[in-house]
Amino acid sequence: MSTPQHHTPQHHTPQHHAPAMDLAALVGDPATRIVVCCGSGGVGKTTTSAALALAAAEAGRQVVVLTIDPARRLAQSLGLVELDNEPRRVEVPGAAGELNAMMLDMKRTFDDVVSAHSTPERAQVIFENPFYQALSSSFAGTQEYMAMEKLGQLRASDRWDLVIVDTPPSRSALDFLDAPNRMSRFLDGTMIRLLTAPARAGGRAGVRLFGAGFSLFSRIISKILGGQLLNDISAFVSALDTMFGGFRERATATYELLRQPGTAFVVVAAPEPDALREASYFVDRLSTEGMPLAGLVLNRTHPPATTGLSATRAAAAAEAVTEAGGPEAALAAGALRVHAERMTQAAREQRLADRFTSAHPEVPVRTVPAAAGDVHDLDGLRVMASALLADEDDTGTGTPRSRVLPVRRPAA
Template sequence: MTAAASGDAHRPARAAGTPRYAPPVDLAELIADPDTRIVVCCGSGGVGKTTTSAALALAAAEAGRRVVVLTIDPARRLAQSLGLGELDNEPRRVDVPGVDGELHAMMLDMKRTFDDIVVAHSTPERAEVILANPFYQTLSSSFAGTQEYMAMEKLGQLRAADTWDLIVVDTPPSRSALDFLDAPNRMSRFLDGTMIRLLTAPARAGGRAGFKFASAGLLFFSRIISKVLGGQLLRDISAFVSALDTMFGGFRERATATYELLRRPGTWFVVVATPEPDALREASYFVDRLSAEGMPLAGLVLNRTHPPASTRLSATRAEVAAESVDDGDGAPAALVAGALRVHAERMTLAMREQRLADRFTSAHPEVGIRAVPAAAGDVHDLEGLRVMAEALTGPDDDTPTGVPRTRVLPARRG
């Protein structure tokens, strides 16, 4: 196993000198290691986090582990690829013939998770009031940041149950990959905000004098805010916050506990990106954030790369050869020339992707890379997931061209 995926060190140390090439990532050993309990796949939207998460979970089940994969992706691609009609907020077992372990899958239901928290941490009477509150119904289904926070809540619940050997998390398709990490702190800031403190002042104040003081503050506050929100919405918010007041400490404690869980040994982050500037820029931000927070990074999955069928013929030589063949007559010559030009285009694309990967490695020389070729089409079944799982976990140098899986093209000599 590489330094980045070693159980002995929580995160890899920077080498004494800048390495010339990215180190490999041994995801096979990482997911088979019994000390690995949580793998979080993260990155910007549209880079293949859901498929990567499912493929790693399948590989872990084939390695004999009892795995659950939690997706936050509402597009239901995970259910389709696993052969399930649908997924919901409870783990469902996936029928995978011939594996030594077990594979379970679930899709976060943001509102149901919030409802379960309310019911579990309040009295039946108070829970009924909260669940019926119009502001709560909006907050639990569409409030900015709620999805990320509920993903953290569900992760904490799954880990506390201690039912699975490994939990694989597909993080929400947010605008920023950092939203998942920021969710607990944002929730704490929301609970400690001026608006919340004003709205909960009557419930928290003790005695008649305290209530009068709180009421005076609320009167001034409500005159201003009701012009913006409207009187009825303000009353709904005030009633919701007052009913939820006794649960605030629990929200904060669980947010802190889950955040700390992500920093403990046994948790690994896998950053997923495509060989595109925006995706790699987002991946770079995330790597920096993980480093700043002291969180364990396994490495970068460079997804949907386009390695050529052969690396022996450069794009320039292929173009020259195509022009030479064009001088010939008949369909065979045209076919050969066309194949040469396709190869030239593929080599040009691969060179661009390798330059982008090299730029990332220059900025983060300690971060291992696993390059995964693009599939011919969408992954929609278990067989497609197995192909991707092999690309993620296969031996580093076992590729059709012999190019290590850390790269799209061979390293230059000299």
């Protein structure tokens, strides 16, 4: 009895067709004003950000790329010694536009905000406050507040028509989306309201009004935090006065800007299970927040030079050549085995990509082949940019750029 025709062998994974992502149209469109690249660590997110920025500058855009990642990979990929909190121009010979790069310094950004929104005398009091010094340097959440603040500043400037943001390499990459809500919770928290209650009630009268309750609160918190820290926090909150309200308003305005047309989020992943799980998290989070997603860049893939010879046939041919012998047998067999390994790896990567697309069928995908080495100069960035921005079918192998391997045709 013959095998039923509807039976599908277990090794045949269903093929999923991801939409193609047109990054050339995205960065070249004057209506695109913000591109946010996010993803887990070690997937080439910083290099992707730099390559997109370079391509946009060469297309005539006035670009600034901002990295929130404290590592110095962006400076290295752009051929710079270092980056700081001010945009630094990158010399791109022949570019029709201009490329600048910077790395977020959360303390300097915080200091600039304090200086811009208070008198010199009050700013000095805040700068010298020990609690402020700790808050502006290392408190959890400060980086996200300042990232939102700096992004808002860059977007408001007439100097740039495109801002590309390279986020930190972890799930906290999207924590800056929470900055307005976190700021509101901080401002409206019980401790802050109690610390500012006497001042809000007005001088000595306020102190008398809140007397017993505030004294009890102070004694309890002093035992927990220490009296000096409590005094530092109280003095800090009093000195800030209404400044945090301005923080909240600006962070909220930037958050809303990120949801508008003109902003695009690009999720970057490698063809590995953990990286694609993180990519799914980012996609789901962006969908929940109502943020505009451009698609997934599947970086560091390993497409074979040809797909006409399967891994199984290549391995069998290698065995046959070895058995036949001859002066070139070892070399030919080695080449065939390398091809078999490459086909096996590409098939694994395509299965992972198909799994992602099955869960997120609406998300466009662009695959980028792995580079021979680390990207550390403009020439290397141009190679990556060409892979990111080339036409979908411009590969020379018959495999579209939204895939690692071509779609497998079902047997007749």
